Amino acid sequence: MIHSIYSNKDVFLRELISNASDALDKLRLEKIRGTELRADTSDLHIGIEVDPERRTLTVRDNGIGMTHEDVVDLIGTIAKSGTAKLLQELREAKDAAASQDLIGQFGVGFYSGFMVADRVTLVTRHATEATGTRWESDGAGTYTIEALDEAPQGTAVTLHLKPEDTEDRLFDYTSAGKIREIVKRYSDFITWPIRMATAAAETGAPKSDPPAESADSPEAAETADGDDGGAPRTETLNSMKALWARSREEVTDDEYHEFYKHISHDWNDPLETVRMQAEGTFEYQALLFIPSVAPPDLFMRERKRGVQLYVKRVFIMDDCEDLMPEYLRFVKGVVDAQDLSLNVSRETLQQDRQIQLMRRRLVKKLLATVKDMMSADAERYATFWQQFGRAVKEGLLDDFENRNAILDICSFSSTRDAEETVTLRSYLDRMKDGQQHIYYMTGESRSTIENSPHMEAFQAKGYEVLLLTDPIDEMWVSSVPEFDGKAFQSIAKGQVDLDTEEEKKEVEAERERLQKEFADLTSWMTTALSEKVKEVRLSSRLTTSPACVVGDTYDVTPALENMFRAMGQEMPQVKRILELNPNHPLVTGLRKAHGEQEDTAALTEVAELIHGMALLAEGGELGDAPRFIKLMADRLQRTL
Numbered sequence: 001m002i003h004s005i006y007s008n009k010d011v012f013l014r015e016l017i018s019n020a021s022d023a024l025d026k027l028r029l030e031k032i033r034g035t036e037l038r039a040d041t042s043d044l045h046i047g048i049e050v051d052p053e054r055r056t057l058t059v060r061d062n063g064i065g066m067t068h069e070d071v072v073d074l075i076g077t078i079a080k081s082g083t084a085k086l087l088q089e090l091r092e093a094k095d096a097a098a099s100q101d102l103i104g105q106f107g108v109g110f111y112s113g114f115m116v117a118d119r120v121t122l123v124t125r126h127a128t129e130a131t132g133t134r135w136e137s138d139g140a141g142t143y144t145i146e147a148l149d150e151a152p153q154g155t156a157v158t159l160h161l162k163p164e165d166t167e168d169r170l171f172d173y174t175s176a177g178k179i180r181e182i183v184k185r186y187s188d189f190i191t192w193p194i195r196m197a198t199a200a201a202e203t204g205a206p207k208s209d210p211p212a213e214s215a216d217s218p219e220a221a222e223t224a225d226g227d228d229g230g231a232p233r234t235e236t237l238n239s240m241k242a243l244w245a246r247s248r249e250e251v252t253d254d255e256y257h258e259f260y261k262h263i264s265h266d267w268n269d270p271l272e273t274v275r276m277q278a279e280g281t282f283e284y285q286a287l288l289f290i291p292s293v294a295p296p297d298l299f300m301r302e303r304k305r306g307v308q309l310y311v312k313r314v315f316i317m318d319d320c321e322d323l324m325p326e327y328l329r330f331v332k333g334v335v336d337a338q339d340l341s342l343n344v345s346r347e348t349l350q351q352d353r354q355i356q357l358m359r360r361r362l363v364k365k366l367l368a369t370v371k372d373m374m375s376a377d378a379e380r381y382a383t384f385w386q387q388f389g390r391a392v393k394e395g396l397l398d399d400f401e402n403r404n405a406i407l408d409i410c411s412f413s414s415t416r417d418a419e420e421t422v423t424l425r426s427y428l429d430r431m432k433d434g435q436q437h438i439y440y441m442t443g444e445s446r447s448t449i450e451n452s453p454h455m456e457a458f459q460a461k462g463y464e465v466l467l468l469t470d471p472i473d474e475m476w477v478s479s480v481p482e483f484d485g486k487a488f489q490s491i492a493k494g495q496v497d498l499d500t501e502e503e504k505k506e507v508e509a510e511r512e513r514l515q516k517e518f519a520d521l522t523s524w525m526t527t528a529l530s531e532k533v534k535e536v537r538l539s540s541r542l543t544t545s546p547a548c549v550v551g552d553t554y555d556v557t558p559a560l561e562n563m564f565r566a567m568g569q570e571m572p573q574v575k576r577i578l579e580l581n582p583n584h585p586l587v588t589g590l591r592k593a594h595g596e597q598e599d600t601a602a603l604t605e606v607a608e609l610i611h612g613m614a615l616l617a618e619g620g621e622l623g624d625a626p627r628f629i630k631l632m633a634d635r636l637q638r639t640l
Helices: 011-033 068-075 082-092 108-115 176-186 253-264 353-376 378-392 403-409 424-429 446-450 453-461 471-476 501-517 519-528 558-566 585-595 600-617 625-639
Strands: 046-051 056-061 117-125 132-137 144-148 154-161 194-199 232-236 272-278 284-290 306-311 314-317 332-337 411-414 417-423 437-442 466-468 486-490 533-538 547-550 576-580
Touching: 011 046, 011 056, 011 108, 011 154, 011 176, 011 314, 046 176, 068 117, 068 132, 068 144, 108 117, 108 154, 176 194, 176 314, 253 272, 253 284, 253 306, 253 332, 272 353, 284 353, 332 353, 353 378, 353 403, 378 403, 403 424, 417 424, 424 437, 437 453, 446 466, 453 547, 471 558, 501 519, 519 533, 519 576, 519 585, 519 600, 547 600, 576 600, 585 600, 600 625
Parallel strands: 046 194, 306 332, 437 466, 437 486, 533 576
Antiparallel strands: 046 056, 056 154, 117 132, 117 154, 132 144, 194 232, 272 284, 284 332, 306 314, 411 417, 411 466, 547 576
C-alpha cells in the first residue's frame, strides 16, 4: 500500500518529522488549556539518531505521546489520524489561533517508514500517564504491542533499515549528510528544532550550537556530549526561520534577498518582494519575488515555474504549476497554506476551490504590485518590462479574468518616442479629438514598421501608432478587442479614414472623381493579379509610396500565417488587397497607358512589379523572387 502511494522514498523522514512536530504542537496546546501533564515542556524538540552498525534510524520527540488505546486505534488502524479529529474540535470551538500550527491530517504518514525499513518499532508515553507502550511490526499486516513500566516522554520511531540500493533510490539513511539534505529540503522551516547527534570532526561544528527556539523556553540551548574532537555533538539541522511567517518589521531586506537567492539559485537581488497573508476561513501566507534578470530558460519548452508549496511549514513540492499561471512563470517564492487538499501522499494537489482561490489572489497581487511599480519607480518598472514583458503578454491570450489588469501594466514602442516605451493609458490620454481607435502595426523591427507605406498617412496627420515587434504581439492583438472602450485597429488592415468630418466634405467630390477615373485600371488589375490578390483599390493611407498591401479586417496576418505553418498547422493561403496611390506618377502613368490600350503583357508585368514592391516595402516575402528580379532587370535595361 505504501509503495503505491509514495513515489519518493526520501519523504518518509518528512512524514515522521511532521508527526513529531504535530505531537509537540499538541503538547503545547494542552499546556495552554491547563491540562495536568507529566511532561517537561522546557525544551521541546525533535531528535534524530542514527546507528550505522545496527542500521537503525530513530526519530524522537518529547511531545504529547500516545496512550495504549491511542496506539491500537491510531497506529494499528491504517490512515486514521488524531490530528484531523483535533482540528475538527478546534474549528467547532472557533479556536483558530490554537490550531494554526498543527501539521498532521495525513493519516498514513507513519507507514511511509516501511518504504525504507524491514521493521518499525514505536515506543511512546502520553504526557498525562506514567507508563508507556511499545509497538512493532514488519509491515506484513500484523504487529505486536506491549505495556512498558517506564518510557521517555513523547514518541520514538525506530526504523530497522533495508540494505542500501541506489538503483531503487534506496539510499543510506544512516548517513548524516543524507539526513541533513532531506531535513533541509522538506523540514527546514518546522517551528521546533530538529537535532541530530553527529561527530564534530565530521561536521566541523562547535561544541554547542546557538540557543534553539522553543515556544516555552526561548533560552533553551543544546549541549555537547563530549570534548573530544571526534565525540558526538548535537547539531540543529533546520533553520526554523520561515520568513513568510514573520512580520515585515522583523525581517530585513538583506534577509529577504538571501532567502530569494537560496530558493532561486540566482546571484542577483530580486527586483521586488511581495508579501501576502490571507486570514479567515482559508488561511495562507505567501512570500514571492520578482527577479531582476530573466532566467535563461524563460522561453524554453522544459521551463519550470518557481513557486514552492508548503503546508504548515512542511515542504510539499517545487514548481507548483497550479498556483502560478504560465505567463508568470518567472516569479519565485513560497506559498504556505494552513489547510490544503492533497492526495494521501502529499505529492499531488487535489483540484479544488482553495487552490483556485489562492492562485487568483496571488495573480491579482502580483499584477497590482507591478502597476504600483509603474507609478512609483519608472526605472524599476522599465527593468521589469524589458526582462519579462514578452512573457507577461502571453497572459492576454488565456487569462481573460485579468486581461485588463495585464493591459494596464503593458508598455510598447510607439511613433511618439524612439527610445521610451508608452503605456496604453498614456496613449489614450494623447489621443486626438474624435479618435476612436488605438492604432498599431506589427512587424519584425521598429525600422521595418516605420518605413512601411502603411505609416504614411498616420505620420502626415500626426497620429501615434504602437509598434509591435514581439512574435507574441501577432497573436494577442487579434484576440483582444479593446482597452478602456477603445478598439485596437491595425493600420495594415481594412479601410483607413483619418479625415475629420469637415475634411471629408471637402475631399468627398475628389474621391468620387478619382474612383471613376481609376475604375477601369483597378478592375483590370484585379483580374490580372487574381492569383495573388483579392482586390485592387485606391488607397487613403498612402502619401508617397505607389502602393501597399493590406488585409481585410479579420484576415490572418502573413506573419501569423507563417508562425502557424512553422508549428505544423496547415493554413489556407490568404489573398490580400493591393491599394494604389492615385497621386503617384507610376500609378497615374499606368492608368494612362492602360487607357491607351498599350501592350497588355507589358502592363501586366508592371502590375506584377508594383505588387512585388508593395510586398517588399512592408517586409514581406515575394512569391516568385527570380521572376520579380528578371522583370525588374528588363525594365531597368529599357530605361538606359
